[in-house]
Amino acid sequence: MNQDATEQRVLGAVGERRELVNAAIDEDLPMAEPKRLYEAARYLLEAGGKRLRPTVTLLAAEAVSDVEPLSADYRAFPSLYDEPVDVMAAAVSLEVIQSFTLIHDDIMDDDDLRRGVPAVHKAYDTETAILAGDTLYSKAFEIMADTGAHAENGLEAVRMLASTCTRICEGQALDVQFETEGDIDPDQYLEMVEFKTAVLYGAAAATPAVLLGADDEVVEALYRYGIDSGSAFQIQDDVLDLTVPSDKLGKQRGSDLVEEKETLIALHARQQGVDVDGLVAATDPENVTDAEIEDAVAALEAAGSIDYARETARDLTEQAKSRLEILPDNEARSLLEDIADYLITRGY
Amino acid sequence: MNQDATEQRVLGAVGERRELVNAAIDEDLPMAEPKRLYEAARYLLEAGGKRLRPTVTLLAAEAVSDVEPLSADYRAFPSLYDEPVDVMAAAVSLEVIQSFTLIHDDIMDDDDLRRGVPAVHKAYDTETAILAGDTLYSKAFEIMADTGAHAENGLEAVRMLASTCTRICEGQALDVQFETEGDIDPDQYLEMVEFKTAVLYGAAAATPAVLLGADDEVVEALYRYGIDSGSAFQIQDDVLDLTVPSDKLGKQRGSDLVEEKETLIALHARQQGVDVDGLVAATDPENVTDAEIEDAVAALEAAGSIDYARETARDLTEQAKSRLEILPDNEARSLLEDIADYLITRGY
Numbered sequence: 061m062n063q064d065a066t067e068q069r070v071l072g073a074v075g076e077r078r079e080l081v082n083a084a085i086d087e088d089l090p091m092a093e094p095k096r097l098y099e100a101a102r103y104l105l106e107a108g109g110k111r112l113r114p115t116v117t118l119l120a121a122e123a124v125s126d127v128e129p130l131s132a133d134y135r136a137f138p139s140l141y142d143e144p145v146d147v148m149a150a151a152v153s154l155e156v157i158q159s160f161t162l163i164h165d166d167i168m169d170d171d172d173l174r175r176g177v178p179a180v181h182k183a184y185d186t187e188t189a190i191l192a193g194d195t196l197y198s199k200a201f202e203i204m205a206d207t208g209a210h211a212e213n214g215l216e217a218v219r220m221l222a223s224t225c226t227r228i229c230e231g232q233a234l235d236v237q238f239e240t241e242g243d244i245d246p247d248q249y250l251e252m253v254e255f256k257t258a259v260l261y262g263a264a265a266a267t268p269a270v271l272l273g274a275d276d277e278v279v280e281a282l283y284r285y286g287i288d289s290g291s292a293f294q295i296q297d298d299v300l301d302l303t304v305p306s307d308k309l310g311k312q313r314g315s316d317l318v319e320e321k322e323t324l325i326a327l328h329a330r331q332q333g334v335d336v337d338g339l340v341a342a343t344d345p346e347n348v349t350d351a352e353i354e355d356a357v358a359a360l361e362a363a364g365s366i367d368y369a370r371e372t373a374r375d376l377t378e379q380a381k382s383r384l385e386i387l388p389d390n391e392a393r394s395l396l397e398d399i400a401d402y403l404i405t406r407g408y
Numbered sequence: 409m410n411q412d413a414t415e416q417r418v419l420g421a422v423g424e425r426r427e428l429v430n431a432a433i434d435e436d437l438p439m440a441e442p443k444r445l446y447e448a449a450r451y452l453l454e455a456g457g458k459r460l461r462p463t464v465t466l467l468a469a470e471a472v473s474d475v476e477p478l479s480a481d482y483r484a485f486p487s488l489y490d491e492p493v494d495v496m497a498a499a500v501s502l503e504v505i506q507s508f509t510l511i512h513d514d515i516m517d518d519d520d521l522r523r524g525v526p527a528v529h530k531a532y533d534t535e536t537a538i539l540a541g542d543t544l545y546s547k548a549f550e551i552m553a554d555t556g557a558h559a560e561n562g563l564e565a566v567r568m569l570a571s572t573c574t575r576i577c578e579g580q581a582l583d584v585q586f587e588t589e590g591d592i593d594p595d596q597y598l599e600m601v602e603f604k605t606a607v608l609y610g611a612a613a614a615t616p617a618v619l620l621g622a623d624d625e626v627v628e629a630l631y632r633y634g635i636d637s638g639s640a641f642q643i644q645d646d647v648l649d650l651t652v653p654s655d656k657l658g659k660q661r662g663s664d665l666v667e668e669k670e671t672l673i674a675l676h677a678r679q680q681g682v683d684v685d686g687l688v689a690a691t692d693p694e695n696v697t698d699a700e701i702e703d704a705v706a707a708l709e710a711a712g713s714i715d716y717a718r719e720t721a722r723d724l725t726e727q728a729k730s731r732l733e734i735l736p737d738n739e740a741r742s743l744l745e746d747i748a749d750y751l752i753t754r755g756y
Binding site: 094195197202222234236237 | 440441442444445512515516534535536538539541542543545546547549550553554558559560562563566567569570571572573574577578580581582584585
């Protein structure tokens with residue numbers, strides 16, 4: 061695998077769809093009254109984002125239906141039934157859900173910045189941010205219920221969306237619980253990551269298969285593809301936090317260590333007898349020295365913990381790609397494989 | 409109309425269904441992991457509530473299908489199709505949505521008490537309360553998507569639930585906006601009340617008709633019944649705040665005036681030239697005297713503003729009842745009429 065070529069293909073596929081996705085978001089979530097509410101609700105969606113998840117949805121539709129990428133209308137995509145399906149609406153719905161979770165997460169974590177702009181509860185206020193998130197939540201269901209799919213499939217897509225949202229809430233609650241409890245094992249950590257982050261990738265990959273009327277095994281395979289690659293993505297995030305220089309990372313390198321965040325790396329190191337909480341004395345990322353981080357990373361390297369995380373991410377990625385073997389061997393499927401690779405080879 | 413007899417019939421109908429509704433809530437929203445999250449999510453639902461809205465849903469199912477009240481299984485209700493429909497699940501779903509809105513509203517308004525117990529963000533913390541509300545939100549969609557109704561109808565019920573939630577958010581945002589803007593007219597106020605409060609009554613009444621496959625006109629009539637009677641209910645709340653003694657009301661009489669809340673009464677009085685904001689000098693309900701409230705109420709009576717609100721509520725109630733004429737003349741319909749009356753004749 062040539063890493064640069066993979067990255068180029070992925071960024072190309074994302075780039076070719078980004079304007080379509082952005083236009084669809086604008087169509088499906090138009091400005092409305094009360095103005096301040098809808099401005100706050102659209103704020104983060106307008107602030108950008110790669111649109112990787114919507115690209116997964118659109119490619120999954122093309123892979124399942126075995127059509128040439130970008131050859132069919134995403135708003136009226138050919139299904140196994142008479143009805144054409146608006147698979148773009150599904151992509152928008154999931155991106156809207158993602159935006160809702162970011163807004164509420166930023167309130168809960170009291171994070172000031174998101175995507176380089178003030179978080180919604182900072183740009184507006186907490187009340188408006190709660191309400192903007194709640195509005196996106198219902199809008200996502202309105203949009204998902206309106207794809208024109210065969211009703212059985214439309215209803216199943218709504219069910220998947222609802223259970224995905226429940227899982228995300230459970231994952232966020234587990235994350236908070238783990239921070240206070242400690243004493244969790246890697247399997248519990250992986251479940252938390254699956255719930256909090258990966259299920260949305262699972263839904264992004266599987267929903268078009270549901271809407272288009274694919275077999276249950278195809279739906280399940282795409283869902284697991286998303287879970288596996290989304291989990292790998294999150295684990296890679298933990299690796300990058302320790303291994304990428306601060307200026308490239310856009311935040312202090314090693315801030316997870318400073319904040320004593322439970323990561324797969326920390327859990328592994330603790331199992332190896334490393335005093336993880338004692339590795340860095342500073343309690344604020346602004347006060348930590350590069351030398352302190354270097355020493356901490358060296359200790360984690362020596363314990364094999366960073367390699368363990370890398371290998372876990374790599375295994376999950378291989379598993380993700382193997383899930384796709386049930387699909388026809390086509391260009392869209394190949395791009396989905398590339399995306400799985402990209403999620404753990406991206407530099408930051 | 410005999411007011412006491414009406415009240416007795418309504419409280420009887422509610423009482424006969426309350427245990428069924430409570431058991432169904434427990435079944436459809438069971439305790440789960442993470443425990444703290446689900447405890448917080450179930451907290452207000454367990455704290456009580458009359459279950460008037462679920463009763464409307466169950467009666468509407470019986471009125472539409474023209475079956476004797478309590479003669480059919482709410483979990484497997486006869487529909488126009490082969491599939492029996494779990495209309496109880498629809499009632500639970502809407503009660504779960506109501507609970508979500510209460511939790512988030514209490515955070516936004518920083519209210520400490522709800523139903524005689526601490527608000528969820530006080531009993532737990534704000535982060536848990538946001539997340540508990542978000543969990544109820546998705547659970548409500550899971551429950552509504554699982555009624556066993558014909559898929560077209562199931563999907564339509566989900567659409568109605570989603571647009572109802574959007575409206576509630578818009579109504580809450582309008583309410584906040586009105587508090588700061590002032591200068592609104594009664595029509596704008598009524599729209600806010602419709603969005604914030606009455607749409608949930610509309611959905612409670614109309615959803616069973618959707619699920620059971622009733623004609624569009626029946627769905628629309630029940631929806632408008634709920635909107636009209638729900639709006640009347642909210643306006644009556646404003647009247648009661650001024651006319652019921654504090655000990656019966658459970659809070660300081662006239663607290664809306666003290667807090668300078670925009671109500672239909674205040675808007676009407678201002679149009680009549682009354683200096684509404686100057687009626688009560690106190691800015692905290694704890695510091696206001698009964699004499700001050702008496703004088704303020706006398707001024708509002710003199711301006712005809714309290715009568716105006718009473719008449720508006722009464723007109724809306726009559727309109728609500730007339731909407732039901734499209735239904736067969738049966739016991740359940742008669743109870744729905746009684747509920748509309750009860751919503752504006754209840755003492756507090």
